[in-house]
Every structure is written in structure tokens, then in C-alpha cells.
Amino acid sequence: MAGRLSTWLRGEGEAEASLASLRAAKDAAEAANEAKTRFLASVAHEIRSPLNAIYGYAQLLERGDGKDVLGAARVIRRSAEHLAHLVEGLLDISQVEGGAMTLSREAIRFPEFLEQLIAMLELQAQSKGLALVLERPERLPEYVHADPKRLRQVLINLVANAIKFTDHGSVTLKVDYRNELATFAVIDTGIGIAPEDAQRIFAPFERVGGPAGERPGVGLGLAITQALVHIMGGEIRLESAPGEGSRFTVRLMLSQPLTPPSEPAPEAGAVTGYLGRERWVVLIDDDAAHLAMVKGFLEPLGFQVRTACDAASGLAIAAQVQPDLVLCDVMLGSENGWDVAAQLRARHGAALKIVMLSGEGLGSTVPPPASGGASDTFIMKPFAFTDLLDVIADQLGMEWVRAAGEPRLPAKAGDAATALPRIIAPVAAAHCAEIERLVRIGHVRAIEAEIDAIAALAPEAAPLAERMRSALDSFDLKALAGLAKAVQTDAA
Structure with a gap:
């Protein structure tokens, strides 16, 4: 009897434990679903604002109503940069979760790097009436080794976040460097963070500190920041209390180069053409706007450009003109760009250079063949024209013709353009x-x-x-x- 009772009680305990486990899993699933819903709402807001600016100014320019064309172009460019940064944030999370993120190691001018970073965020702080302060020792190493893009991303995320959640007072970036250990402390006089939120804010898509519409953002900044700090071999700590501000501290090993690096060459003028024989380029993409944009960029430089919106047309045009270079999208509607590249390679041999252009990335839903594919290289959309030119020059072994910079004499006091009324x-x-x-x-x-x-x-x-x-x-x-x-x- 006692044995049966013991067995029954053990069974009851196991059932209760199983139910508790199911409840915990249900609660976790519901929390994840709520976080996803908040995230999608935030992303929609972050996308619609710059998209509206792009759409509105584009309509004005199309109708000829834009009086300040250069100003409109700047708004469109900045809005596009905002969207690109949002996409990069999502890709960063994907790379971190997939273990695919890699770091570069460059010698950077440390004091100049810090000054530039503060200058980038000064206007944002001034618009809220905040003091943005850089505290650093007089003696900092001139150069340190770091991945400048990722280190800048970490510090901008922390400082911009501090500005966002501080309504009066100051935000300080305090820097210390000893024995190749760099310590960055971002200190604000903002709303602070409750103890129960201290760990949650580092989770992707989580946001604290008021309604989602009150403070813009999608809840990726601190998650990416923590991931990047860990990938760089450092640590990040938070000290905060509601109403008393916050202090985020990042520690990273930043070694000094044994010898100062050589100064980079001065930036060359704009590309206006190329040396040598005429080159033929075939563009294959199912996006007509993309075809028109790249064609409009390459043709003034002297390239003969032919375009195709699908695989069959691209292969036929390539057979007709025997191009030097093919720029091919990975996703051509229902067709696979990697298959097109393989057919081009089989028909034209190694002499033809093939560059894949895509917004999907190498980890896309249409991955390259296991062999690496038939293309010569890959460029992610959106891309800068200068990056495209670098790839073209590398693939075709070309030398660019550049515009000679017209020397300008420094303005002198008393020039008509510098003479202003005394009152202003x-x-x-x-x-x-x-x-x-x-x-x-x-x-x-x-x-x-x-x-x-x-x-x-x-x-x-x-x-x-x-x-x-x-x-x-x-x-x-x-x-x-x-x-x-x-x-x-x-x-x-």
C-alpha cells in the first residue's frame, strides 16, 4: 500500500512539474510574440518616416515644383541612409545570431576618432538642450588597433541612446586608457532604468522608458552593442536607478601599433572615364529602376551598356555583344541569378567577368552553389558608386581618368562674398x-x-x-x- 501511494505521489509531482514547464513555455512564447508585435510596429514607424520624405520630395522633383533641388537631394540621401542603417541593424543581428560576423583590425587615430564621434552627435544633443561632454586624459595614444566601424557603432549606439532618454542635463563620454585597456563610460542624467529592466534592455526588440511612439527606435541598438562588445573580446556593464540617470561602461583591449602607420594618400578627383579600349557591360535585373540607375551611372563614363530584365534576355544579349562584364542580380523574379552566372560562365569562359549584385546577401534564401558559384565577386545593395567602380577596376584591370581638382585661391578679407552687414x-x-x-x-x-x-x-x-x-x-x-x-x- 505504501509503495502504491509513493508511486502515485511521484506521478502527481511529475505531472505538476510537466504542467509548470508547459506554462513557462506558453508564457515565453506569448512574451516573444508580444516582442515581435512591438518590433514590427516600431520598424513600420521607422521605415515610414524617411520613406515619406523620399516619396514626397521625389514627387516634387518629378513635377518640377522643387525650388531647392540640391536641398531635396540631400533630404532624399539622408532618408535613404537612415533606411540603410535600419537594414544594416537587422543584418547585424542576423550575423551575430548566425556566428557570421567578422572584425577588421586597423590602426586608427584615437583622439581624432573620439573628437569626430562627439562632433557627429553634438547637433542631436543641442536640439534637446543637452551638454555633450568628452572627458579624456591629456595623454592618449595617437594610434590604436580596432575595427573602426564596429567601435564607432558601439559608442554611437550608447551615446545616442543616452541623448534619447535624457531630457535635461548632460551626456558624458568618459575615456580612460591604461596598459592597452580602453575604458569607455557613457554617463547621462536621464530617466534611469529600473532594476527589473536592466537585463531586458539588452534583448533584441525590447524597449523600455515609455511608449514606443514617444522615443523613436526599434529596440536593436543595445542588443547589437552588447553582441559587438562580446565579439571584440570586451565587457559591458550597466549602473542605473530610476530618476538618477545611467552609466554604461565598456572595456576593450586596444593595442598600440609598434610603428605609426603611413598617412593615406590624398583623395583623388571624381572619375570621368577610363583608359584603353571601349568596354561592354550587360546588366541583368528584374528591377527597372535599378537598371536605369546603374546604366545612367556607367554610360557617361564611356561604357557601352545593355540591360535585360530576365535571364533569357540577359543570356541572349550577352551572346550578341560578347561583354567584358556582367552585373547580375541574385533574385530575378522566380529565376536564380546563380544559375544565370553558371550558364554565362559555360558559354563565355573565364574571360568574362561576372559580378553579382543583390540585397539578399550571401546568406540569402537563394544561396550560391556549394562550389562557390560561377561569379567573380559579389556586391551588396545598397552600394556606393565608388565601391562599384573599385570592383569594376579590379575585375577588368582598368585605370580611371579622374577630374583634375581646380585650385581655388583662399578667400581674402573684404571679398564681396564675405562682406556682411555689421548687424549680422x-x-x-x-x-x-x-x-x-x-x-x-x-x-x-x-x-x-x-x-x-x-x-x-x-x-x-x-x-x-x-x-x-x-x-x-x-x-x-x-x-x-x-x-x-x-x-x-x-x-x-
């Missing part, structure tokens, strides 16, 4: 002093904002602002600095 000259001089500082660190967006501020002072400032914009658009920072200095001299 001191204010303009203050903006110009800031422009001089920004020129030294190459912070283009902040320079644009300062030029816009000068233009808004008075109609008489318009010629100066236009001349400054022209210098900035051609990236003639020396001429821009000359103008800024001349304005300050006139105002003195």
Missing part, C-alpha cells in the same frame, strides 16, 4: 568659427547645418552661403575654411 557679421563669424572647427574633423552634416544657419541670418548672407555650399559640395574644405576665416577677419 558677429553672428556669422561665430558660425564660421564653428565651421573652421568642423572642417578640421570633416563633419559634413554639421557643416551643412552651420551654412544653413548663416543663410537664414539675412538675404545679404545668401551669396556667402551659396559659395560655402559650392565648396562643400565639391569637398574643397580648404576653400571653405578660407571663406570662414575671411568672414571672421571682416567681423573683427
Whole structure:
């Protein structure tokens, strides 16, 4: 009897444990589903805002109603960059979860790197009335080894997050460096974080600190930041309390190079053509807008370009013109771009260069064959035209013809463009002093904002602002600095 009772009780205990396990699994599934719903709502909001700007300005330009074409183009470019960063964040999470993320190791100018990072976020802090402070020791190594993109991503995520959740006071980036150990502390006077949220904020798609619409974001920044810090072999800690602000501390080993690296060569002028015989390019993509964009970029450089919107047309055109290069999308509707590349390789041999262009990435739903595929290389969309040119030059062994930079004489005090009414000259001089500082660190967006501020002072400032914009658009920072200095001299 006692034995049967013991068995019955043991069975009851196992059943209760099983039920508890099922309840926990159910709760976890419901929490994950809620997080996914919040994430999708946040992503929709983050996508719609810049997409609306792109769509609206594109319609104005199409109708010919855009009075400031250059300004519209800048808004479109910045909105596209925002969307690209959002996509990159999603891809970063995917790479981290799949163990596919790799790091580079470069020698970077450490003090300059920190100054540039603060300059990038200064306007964001100023717009909320916050002080953004960089605290660093006088003696920092001139160079350290790091992956600049990922280190910048970590620090920008932390500082931008601190600015987002701080409504008054300050945000400080405090840096220390001892025995090749770099310590970065991001300290804010914001709303703080409750103890029960301290671990949750590092989970993907989780957001704390108010309703989703109140503070923009999709809940990926801190998850990516923690993952990147761990991949770089470091640690991240949080100290916070509600109403008392937060302190995120990151520690990373950043070694110093044994010898200072050589300075990079000055940036060359814009590509206007190429040397040697005429080259033929075939573009294969089911997106007509993409075909028109790449064709419109390559043809003015002297390439003969033919386009196709499907595999059969692409193969037929290639057979007809015998191209030097094929740029082929991976996903051609229901067709597989890798199969097209294999057929091109079989028909035209190794002399034909094949570059795959795709927004899917190498981990896409249409992966390359196990052998690596028949293409020569791969470029992710969206891509910069300069990156495409680098790949084309590498594949075809080409040498570009570049525009010669027209030398500009520095502006002198008393020039017509720098002479301003006395009532606005001191204010303009203050903006110009800031422009001089920004020129030294190459912070283009902040320079644009300062030029816009000068233009808004008075109609008489318009010629100066236009001349400054022209210098900035051609990236003639020396001429821009000359103008800024001349304005300050006139105002003195």
C-alpha cells in the first residue's frame, strides 16, 4: 500500500512539474510574440518616416515644383541612409545570431576618432538642450588597433541612446586608457532604468522608458552593442536607478601599433572615364529602376551598356555583344541569378567577368552553389558608386581618368562674398568659427547645418552661403575654411 501511494505521489509531482514547464513555455512564447508585435510596429514607424520624405520630395522633383533641388537631394540621401542603417541593424543581428560576423583590425587615430564621434552627435544633443561632454586624459595614444566601424557603432549606439532618454542635463563620454585597456563610460542624467529592466534592455526588440511612439527606435541598438562588445573580446556593464540617470561602461583591449602607420594618400578627383579600349557591360535585373540607375551611372563614363530584365534576355544579349562584364542580380523574379552566372560562365569562359549584385546577401534564401558559384565577386545593395567602380577596376584591370581638382585661391578679407552687414557679421563669424572647427574633423552634416544657419541670418548672407555650399559640395574644405576665416577677419 505504501509503495502504491509513493508511486502515485511521484506521478502527481511529475505531472505538476510537466504542467509548470508547459506554462513557462506558453508564457515565453506569448512574451516573444508580444516582442515581435512591438518590433514590427516600431520598424513600420521607422521605415515610414524617411520613406515619406523620399516619396514626397521625389514627387516634387518629378513635377518640377522643387525650388531647392540640391536641398531635396540631400533630404532624399539622408532618408535613404537612415533606411540603410535600419537594414544594416537587422543584418547585424542576423550575423551575430548566425556566428557570421567578422572584425577588421586597423590602426586608427584615437583622439581624432573620439573628437569626430562627439562632433557627429553634438547637433542631436543641442536640439534637446543637452551638454555633450568628452572627458579624456591629456595623454592618449595617437594610434590604436580596432575595427573602426564596429567601435564607432558601439559608442554611437550608447551615446545616442543616452541623448534619447535624457531630457535635461548632460551626456558624458568618459575615456580612460591604461596598459592597452580602453575604458569607455557613457554617463547621462536621464530617466534611469529600473532594476527589473536592466537585463531586458539588452534583448533584441525590447524597449523600455515609455511608449514606443514617444522615443523613436526599434529596440536593436543595445542588443547589437552588447553582441559587438562580446565579439571584440570586451565587457559591458550597466549602473542605473530610476530618476538618477545611467552609466554604461565598456572595456576593450586596444593595442598600440609598434610603428605609426603611413598617412593615406590624398583623395583623388571624381572619375570621368577610363583608359584603353571601349568596354561592354550587360546588366541583368528584374528591377527597372535599378537598371536605369546603374546604366545612367556607367554610360557617361564611356561604357557601352545593355540591360535585360530576365535571364533569357540577359543570356541572349550577352551572346550578341560578347561583354567584358556582367552585373547580375541574385533574385530575378522566380529565376536564380546563380544559375544565370553558371550558364554565362559555360558559354563565355573565364574571360568574362561576372559580378553579382543583390540585397539578399550571401546568406540569402537563394544561396550560391556549394562550389562557390560561377561569379567573380559579389556586391551588396545598397552600394556606393565608388565601391562599384573599385570592383569594376579590379575585375577588368582598368585605370580611371579622374577630374583634375581646380585650385581655388583662399578667400581674402573684404571679398564681396564675405562682406556682411555689421548687424549680422558677429553672428556669422561665430558660425564660421564653428565651421573652421568642423572642417578640421570633416563633419559634413554639421557643416551643412552651420551654412544653413548663416543663410537664414539675412538675404545679404545668401551669396556667402551659396559659395560655402559650392565648396562643400565639391569637398574643397580648404576653400571653405578660407571663406570662414575671411568672414571672421571682416567681423573683427
